[in-house]
Amino acid sequence: MLAIRNVTVADGTGTVTTLLIENGTIVANGKDAAIPAEAGVIAGEGLYVLPGFIDAHTHMGGSSAFDHPPAGSRHETYGYIEAREGFLNWGVTAVRSCGDRSEDMLAFRADVRAGKERSPRLVCCGPFFQAENGHPWATVYMKSELLLKDAAIFVDQRVPVERRVAAVAGMGVDFIKVFYAHLNKMDYPNPVSRLTKEQLKRVVDSAHRSGLKCAVHVDGPAEMMDAAEAGADFIEHMIGAGGTDTEFTDEMVQKVKDSGAVVDPTMISILRFDNTPGFPSVWEALKKAVKQFYDAGIPLAVGCDSGIPFVPFGESLHDEMACLNEAGIPAADILKMVSRTNARVLGLEDQLGSLEVGKKADIVLLGSDPVKDIHNTRDIRLVLLDGHVAVDRMG
Ligand SMILES: [Zn+2]
Known part of the structure; x- marks a missing residue:
């Protein structure tokens, strides 16, 4: 004792x-x-x-620098040691992986749950769904074969998406992740292919039929409206770095509230790229939007998108909390979000938070x-x- x-x-x-x-x-x-x-x-x-702090949005096998292999395997990324030690050192004891190489993540998750790895608790989504030639496969991952083999699934005409979602659910993942995104993060301001609204709805519905919740990545307010209408359980991000769609009207905020979705602003992942060449600033718009959502009583998660460049594991969660505070959310409420709300987002509210x-x-x-x-x-x-x-x- x-x-x-x-x-x-x-x-x-x-x-x-x-x-x-x-x-x-x-x-x-x-x-x-x-x-x-x-x-x-x-x-x-x-x-x-x-x-213990919870990071609601990470990529354990993600590239923390461009010279690391993108979506490299568990062994190529040193058994995720940078990630897990970074998290623990900064008090982060549970994380939600929102897209990594599935085989590695599921093997790693099994080892963590069996007590064989020193690591934060972990939930993960398995392969994510995206548009052919869309973000992130065709953008930040530059059409990597490795990613396509084990981390990305195209929603296309070849196989019904319902069957593909059921197959991912059958792998024992904790939730389904889908990208509904137009920003081309490698070639601003030219957009990339995005799923249709109907395709998005089919992914979300299929996840629900498999008994899983669905997280939808969006790049801005218009996409968030579609995600809310499609029945997203979790909406990842609010306004993408460099995006030009930045304003939420009261009606839009109400629509998200009525949908019941938890919104994960990942402010630090935007701030790190804000106002750099090719990325016009969205920071003031993002702070305003976060405060609008908070004032409306929409549940907000605390996630970082840690693992992407310039957003290191663990420490970034403290940066994210500072960003939320800068947007006008009192510290006491941020501490509830990073524990209770995040535990709910991980589906572990009975055990954590x-x-x-x-x-x-x-x-x-x-x-x-x-x-x-x-x-x-x-x-x-x-x-x-x-x-x-x-x-x-x-x-
Ligand atoms: Zn992410």
């Missing part, structure tokens, strides 16, 4: 508690919790406790109060993953 004694809950209420942890689970949480004599004790006095008794002991201790200043999420002193110390900077 492990005890974290007299620690302040990082929710702005000032509550001090003692947490007891056994077999990877929180078994007590309260200021009067009695610490058994045999328990190992962590002195939490002066520290702040919160659930809070410090309630019965939840998995994925826990972060901070040296300073993140509700006072969101940048304090970076002041990480201890990370527990499944009740075990993954990072110790208690000094």
Whole structure:
């Protein structure tokens, strides 16, 4: 048994508690919790406790630099070591992989779940659906054969998409991912092929028939409307870097709200490319849109698109939280989004996302109060993953 004694809950209420942890689970949480004599004790006095951070949008095998093999295999990318160590070092104890080489990810996920790998918890989508000659296969992946073999599936006339989605579901993936995107990220401002709205709807419907939720990548407001109408469960991104479609009317915001979709703005992935050659700035429009969605009560996830160039694993989640704060969302709410909302996005809300008794002991201790200043999420002193110390900077 492990005890974290007299620690302040990082929710702005000032509550001090003692947490007891056994077999990877929180078994007590309260200021009067009695610490058994045999328990190992962590002195939490002066520290702040919160659930392990969750990144709702990553690419574990993605290229973190253009000189890495794009969508390289698990072994080519060093067993994902950069990803998993980056995450754990920054307190990220669960992630959602939104497109990687499927064979590798599913093998890696099996190893993680069997406790054979030191890694954050992981859910993944398997091969993603996209338009032939569309993003990302024909753009950032420059028509890579490797990607087509194992990570991308074209929605085309050759095989009914229903059959293809059912086959992916049969691989045991956690959700379905589809790209509904027009921006050509390698050749601005010329657009690339995109799925039709009807094709998009068929992918989403097929996912639902297979009992899976569907995440839809969009590049802007018009595409988001189509995704909401198609029944997307998760909408990835809001306004693409360099996009010219940037305005959400009140009616559009209401439509997304009524759809029930969770929106994942991935602000940091836009900021890193914003206002660079070929990418006119969308930053002010994006901040405005995020605030509109927040004010409307639309559930927002905290995802980074980590793994793409300039968006490193782990640290970017803290940048993303700072971006959301800059858009006008209070720190206390961002901390709920990165735990509770993200746990729901991963489909793990029964196990993760809070410090309630019965939840998995994925826990972060901070040296300073993140509700006072969101940048304090970076002041990480201890990370527990499944009740075990993954990072110790208690000094
Ligand atoms: Zn992505």
